[in-house]
Structure formats: structure tokens, C-alpha cells
Amino acid sequence: MKVGTDGVLLGSWTPVSDAVYSVLDIGAGTGLVSLMLAQRSSAEQIDAIEIDEEAYEQTVDNFENSPWNDRLFCYHAGLDEFVDEIEDEYDLIVCNPPYFKPNDLIEDESRKTARYYDSLPFDELIEAVACLLSENGIFSVIIPYQEEENFIAIAREFELFPFKITRVKGNGTSPIKRSLMAFSREEKPIEEEVLVLEIERHHYTPEFIQLVKDFYLNL
Numbered sequence: 001m002k003v004g005t006d007g008v009l010l011g012s013w014t015p016v017s018d019a020v021y022s023v024l025d026i027g028a029g030t031g032l033v034s035l036m037l038a039q040r041s042s043a044e045q046i047d048a049i050e051i052d053e054e055a056y057e058q059t060v061d062n063f064e065n066s067p068w069n070d071r072l073f074c075y076h077a078g079l080d081e082f083v084d085e086i087e088d089e090y091d092l093i094v095c096n097p098p099y100f101k102p103n104d105l106i107e108d109e110s111r112k113t114a115r116y117y118d119s120l121p122f123d124e125l126i127e128a129v130a131c132l133l134s135e136n137g138i139f140s141v142i143i144p145y146q147e148e149e150n151f152i153a154i155a156r157e158f159e160l161f162p163f164k165i166t167r168v169k170g171n172g173t174s175p176i177k178r179s180l181m182a183f184s185r186e187e188k189p190i191e192e193e194v195l196v197l198e199i200e201r202h203h204y205t206p207e208f209i210q211l212v213k214d215f216y217l218n219l
Contacts, residue, residue, distance in 0.1 A: 011036030
């Protein structure tokens, strides 16, 4: 699987504090977000779950070859199975969920699992997060902007409330494409901003460079 901008944004934007002891990455893919959070935090337990076998094997390999391999672990499981078997709670849960509607354009089953909404519907994701999140924990996610209102409404049903939202645009004149959102169990004023990625093609804004500079070799 390719390293995508959504994953890089989620891994670099997600709020992290010294109070974060345990992290869960739902749908790890290649393990990118977990590895970024290992680099950014002192969390002693960073768990990931991945249902696709090939992606799981790639994540395990990436974890084992990283400087933080003693803190990283990946489960080969679906989210429902994981919730049923795990009694732990997590201080930080992150997810870059699939959101494309099913069609016949993608033939590869692994990519279908990674990209199609019906493999992890938002209501099932949020319900699981509500079960696994610690009392003062944070849930961080990146989704299409057009799904923002619906996602917030579902989260509210499970008493999870956004406190930080960053809406992402490709350039200054393009429409908003993504919403980065952080949720907690406490309802409080929302910190909102817009992040523009590029001034022009491959010429990145200072704000984007500042956000991701610790993860790119060349910017």
C-alpha cells in the first residue's frame, strides 16, 4: 500500500500529550500512523489492528524494523472481534477509515477492504471507540469533509464530542476535501481552522511544512 497524504496528516496532526500511555490504531494499513505516533510520543503501548492479511504482515515487518519495536504490536483481527476480546482501554485512538462507496472499479480485494466504507461503517467504528476509549481519552480521525456533519452526529449519540477540527484544502482556491477531527467525552468549545497544503503544485505552504517536517526527508 502507498503512503497517502491522509495518513501523514492524521499521524502528524493528532493531539498527543505526556498523559498518553496507550494508543490504538484502527485499520493500520502499513503501520504508518502508529509509527508516526511512536516517534511523536512516549506512549509505552501502541497497538494496531488490521484485518487484511497482507497489510497485517507488512505492518508487522515495518514495526519490527523500526526503532520503536518494543512499543509496537499489531493484531490480525477485525474491529468487532478485537472489541469482544480486549479489555484494555486506550488514551488515544486513531483511525483513517475507508470511505469510498462500493463500485466495480477496484478489483483487488485488499484495496477494497482498505478503501470501501462498508468494510468499516462510521457507526460501527464510533461504537467500538466508545467502548475502548479511556475516560479522558482522545479519538482522532480523518474523513471526507462532506461526511463531517454526519460523523459528528453519530459520535454525539455515543457521547463523544469534537473539540478540534482542521479542514484541509489542496490549495487556496480549491474546495475543502478533508476534515481532521479530535473527539473526547467532554463537550467543550471547538477549536476550528483551515489547513491549505500547497501554494502551487509541489510548492507547499509553511503551515503544512511545519506540521509534517519531522516525517519528510525533502520538503
